[in-house]
Amino acid sequence: MSQFDDETRLSPAGEGRYSGRVHSCYNIGGNPNGGYLMALAVSALRDRLPQHPDPVSIGIHYLRPGIGDEACEVQTEVIRAGRSVSTARATLLQQGVARLEVLATMGALGTGESGTKSSEADAVQRLTIPMPSMPPPEQCVARSGAAQGITIALLDRLDIRLHPDDAKPGLLPEARLRGWIRFLDGREPDPFASLLFADAFPPAVFGLLGVVGWVPTIELTVHLRSRPAPGWVLGQFSARDLDDGRLIEDGLLWDSTGRLIAQCRQLAMLLKRS
């Protein structure tokens, strides 16, 4: 079993409840990564809805920071069990207090290999956003916590390589970031990995503003588009809308074949470095 599968494993505890542990090996500084906590909570819904094991559209509101190396409970409720998709909610608690709340549509994602199964207009089978051109991973810059002055335990799990043109905090004309990502232990990507990858890159706003401190997520939505092929995943993130201290960051993920596998957007607070 891969590290990620092991570290997002939950045990049924009856009545839609699951027990597990938030591992500290996905921490950024002192806090567990939000994408990891999302994958952990959604793994409970995968167990609740075996006919719809894939996340399709996940909305998560972060209530309080998680606690690394501490037990957690996930409470789930199936809101509607449907034919093609199901809708459910999950609350992740630690020390008896809710840390995040998830509202999810679960289903079954395609690989895109057999063409569309839908009844959409015959003329157009697919619209998509093409993968940007990128230097290969070996010509990119490894993510590190040095610029932020923090320890990023997550980097013991994930290999993250940033576009050399983008790894320049405070020196870019816009808030953008492109980079490769994969698991260090060789686990191949899947839709649960996409949840983690959606929140594992440095904030795109660092490129424009420099390292401005903690950027805690208020809300994160991930739309899963396709099951990824094996290999590196490419992420592209941008922030064009900062108002009253609240920032929107948009993200796109492509698999190694160039197929778009996820779109994500988060609302975050931009806090001054303390």
Added chain:
Amino acid sequence: MSQFDDETRLSPAGEGRYSGRVHSCYNIGGNPNGGYLMALAVSALRDRLPQHPDPVSIGIHYLRPGIGDEACEVQTEVIRAGRSVSTARATLLQQGVARLEVLATMGALGTGESGTKSSEADAVQRLTIPMPSMPPPEQCVARSGAAQGITIALLDRLDIRLHPDDAKPGLLPEARLRGWIRFLDGREPDPFASLLFADAFPPAVFGLLGVVGWVPTIELTVHLRSRPAPGWVLGQFSARDLDDGRLIEDGLLWDSTGRLIAQCRQLAMLLKRS
């Protein structure tokens, strides 16, 4: 009282429950509009959280179509009452069955007039997406149900004027739509109107594919950015990602001063015209 305020009014029914009515005057064809149902459900949260009356980040998953001219109940739960924002959920039921589920962060939006109150990096107070150039409303094309062959009761409440270059179903090189919107009874926009306006335009995909039938929303997220100034609101919508019959549509709303007031994104199913 304006029509919209009257038609989104709920009465407390004890224990976080509210009773009201889904009016048919926001129908598109036979179904109540999704933005109207969202505003109705979120109005219950405004009552629950008087210290945080504005929607800030609203995620909604649509479970089943609503029923026009039929009673509804909204069940609410406050998940976290915080200092700057609060998080809550709401379920809208009709005939005893859940129709939609909302997960919301509520707060207090600024008007942007007094500058930012946040502690963000001093160098950049705001990033924003500029309003596109648009002909004035009187040179635009009124939305109608003729092309879709349906009656749009919503157009007895809302004045919607489309950019003449975009009101050409099936003839555009991309899936895009720009248009003006306001209430017909003169009610000025506010953050609740932004919820309605986020889902009141024709699907942007019609521009590229033609009128392809019903495009039911699975999930809609609206991030409210600022309290709108009086006057017309401008919407811009685009769809660049259709895969396996599921479409993502992005939207932006600006007020009459050109200030960005909302960003929205929905995941919808593209169904063949029956």
